[in-house]
Amino acid sequence: MVSTDATELSLDEDDNIGRLFTLGKRDSHQSMVDFLIKNFEFEYTTVRFHFVTGLMSFTIAQANTITYGGYLNLMKRQLQLSFNFISKRIHSGPMSAVTAILALLTLYYAIQGYFSPAFSYFELELEEEKEKKSRLNWRR
DSSP states (O other), X not given: OBOSSTTSXXXXXXXXXXXXXXXXXXXXXXXXXXXHHHHOHHHHHHHHHHHHHHHHHHHHHHHHTOSXXXXXXXXXXXXXXXXXXXXXXXXXXXXXXXXXHHHHHHHHHHHHHHHSOOOHHHHHHHHHHHHHHHHHHHHO
16 A cells, blocks of 8 residues: 555555565654664764864864964965955956955855854754753653
């Protein structure tokens, strides 16, 4: 018997042969990450750990090769060069004006994101932890 979702078969209670192919009860997952954590936690944590470790190693290696006296001095120099480049060419055509506008928007959103990030995933985790704690306190 076909269910409302055309990709799944709905099994009757007495259909033991068809139940063999479902491999038991099917869990519903909130996200792909949730599915991976519940079914492949070791593999997921191993890949995540090595990925983040690789990113940190790469970042540290790059930070050690910066020639302008550190990352902040490199950033300052890049901003100076960008300002000089754009200010000298602002009247030469629309691309310089567009570049200036996009640079200002980038700075605006970077500062806004730094002070008030919109990472709802972390907020949801905190809410779930608070709900669990409140349920435990309520039961006591």
